[in-house]
Amino acid sequence: MQPIEKNDVRNTLKEKEGFHVWWRLLRPHTMTASFIPVFVGTMVASLEESIHVPLFLAMLLASILIQVATNMFNEYYDYVRGLDNEQSVGIGGAIVRDGVAPKTVLTTAFAFYGVALLLGIYICMETSWWIAAIGAICMICGYLYTGGPFPISASPFGEFFAGLFMGTVIIGISYYIQIEAVSSKALLISIPVAIFIGTILLSNNIRDLKGDKENGRKTIAILVGHDAAVRLLAGMFLASFIITTVYIFIGILPIWSLLTFLAIKKAKDAYQGFIGKTINIEMIPAMVSTAKTNTIYGFLLGVSLIIQLIYPLSL
Numbered sequence: 001m002q003p004i005e006k007n008d009v010r011n012t013l014k015e016k017e018g019f020h021v022w023w024r025l026l027r028p029h030t031m032t033a034s035f036i037p038v039f040v041g042t043m044v045a046s047l048e049e050s051i052h053v054p055l056f057l058a059m060l061l062a063s064i065l066i067q068v069a070t071n072m073f074n075e076y077y078d079y080v081r082g083l084d085n086e087q088s089v090g091i092g093g094a095i096v097r098d099g100v101a102p103k104t105v106l107t108t109a110f111a112f113y114g115v116a117l118l119l120g121i122y123i124c125m126e127t128s129w130w131i132a133a134i135g136a137i138c139m140i141c142g143y144l145y146t147g148g149p150f151p152i153s154a155s156p157f158g159e160f161f162a163g164l165f166m167g168t169v170i171i172g173i174s175y176y177i178q179i180e181a182v183s184s185k186a187l188l189i190s191i192p193v194a195i196f197i198g199t200i201l202l203s204n205n206i207r208d209l210k211g212d213k214e215n216g217r218k219t220i221a222i223l224v225g226h227d228a229a230v231r232l233l234a235g236m237f238l239a240s241f242i243i244t245t246v247y248i249f250i251g252i253l254p255i256w257s258l259l260t261f262l263a264i265k266k267a268k269d270a271y272q273g274f275i276g277k278t279i280n281i282e283m284i285p286a287m288v289s290t291a292k293t294n295t296i297y298g299f300l301l302g303v304s305l306i307i308q309l310i311y312p313l314s315l
Contacts, residue, residue: 025094034067036298041174043305062119070142072109154217159198167194192240203290207283237267254308263296
């Protein structure tokens with residue numbers, strides 16, 4: 001098989017120059033993984049007290065900044081380790097295809113961390129300084145996801161850590177800064193959201209399986225193989241919808257949360273999109289469907305809580 005030329009990759013991915021270079025570097029399709037948990041955690045809190053909007057916005061922006069900074073660390077360190085090249089799919093391509101200086105990418109990532117830190121200080125001043133410790137752990141894990149001598153992204157635990165910190169922890173913080181209390185309900189509701197966030201990472205690792213294996217990575221997709229990883233993806237989708245159903249029947253979630261089942265079609269598209277595919281570019285539509293599943297589910301989950309606040313219903 002002939003290697004894919006840089007322009008072929010750019011044309012296939014419909015990449016443009018100028019502002020689009022930096023927009024791709026942010027990896028906007030991953031931003032829902034930072035927006036959804038803050039939205040859901042805040043909406044869970046809204047069922048108990050009125051929302052403090054400035055805190056919600058500060059938390060939302062800080063979460064997004066940490067997410068995009070993590071993406072930039074990923075771009076930088078994968079380049080430094082020689083994992084990315086002009087033919088690599090699924091990256092922003094700012095360094096290997098668009099010529100952005102690696103140091104510029106790294107400096108921008110730390111700048112985003114700096115702004116997130118300032119927002120964190122504001123949040124702590126309004127609530128509790130315990131949030132600072134948790135926020136610091138999140139930022140360190142974001143850096144270590146691809147930075148450091150043993151990147152989390154190269155291990156079988158990438159999906160777990162992504163779901164834990166971007167799902168459960170962020171939902172918990174978003175709830176806490178509104179109520180200033182810990183809630184088992186918010187923790188339980190975070191579980192299906194965390195699983196969905198994990199599917200985004202798993203779909204990425206399924207697509208990159210061959211290249212990651214050649215570079216010595218040990219992701220869960222590599223350990224179990226393509227077909228088993230796709231079945232695991234389907235199992236994670238199924239588990240999230242089953243948990244949601246149970247929560248509705250036992251009253252943790254309102255009946256309005258049945259709206260989240262509108263995401264099932266995209267989950268099916270994602271699963272079927274990976275079956276029989278061996279070339280990474282061919283799997284991009286399945287990855288997009290996975291991200292959309294997360295977005296639709298999380299957004300409708302938050303909306304269902306808003307509807308419950310306005311029109312309370314119970315089984």
